[in-house]
Amino acid sequence: MLAADGQIYTGVNIENASYGLTVCAERNAIGQMVGAGQQQITAVAVATNNGVTPCGACRQVLREFASADIPVWLISEDPYTVRQTSLHQLLPDSFDQTQLQ
Numbered sequence: 002m003l004a005a006d007g008q009i010y011t012g013v014n015i016e017n018a019s020y021g022l023t024v025c026a027e028r029n030a031i032g033q034m035v036g037a038g039q040q041q042i043t044a045v046a047v048a049t050n051n052g053v054t055p056c057g058a059c060r061q062v063l064r065e066f067a068s069a070d071i072p073v074w075l076i077s078e079d080p081y082t083v084r085q086t087s088l089h090q091l092l093p094d095s096f097d098q099t100q101l102q
């Protein structure tokens with residue numbers, strides 16, 4: 002993911018035999034970004050072997066660190082495709098931290 006500081010933060014899925022403990026690449030990358038002191042995502046690219054979209058949990062976590070209109074690039078390896086969408090399209094009617102105050 003591209004952060005407001007211009008740096009790219011990457012993540013990988015960390016699978017676990019107990020599925021609920023798996024950490025998705027998106028949340029892993031956010032952890033890298035926050036650890037580096039950044040709080041704002043400006044774009045996301047998700048590269049997979051089959052072009053899947055981020056899971057629902059990651060969509061909400063992404064939304065907490067990004068405006069709804071940021072581009073989300075979905076890259077599939079086989080067949081090779083690149084599709085642009087947005088966080089709003091993936092998570093319509095989302096809420097963010099401003100609505101929790």
Ligand SMILES: [Zn+2]
Pocket residue numbers: 025026027028055056057058059060
């Ligand atoms: Zn996820």
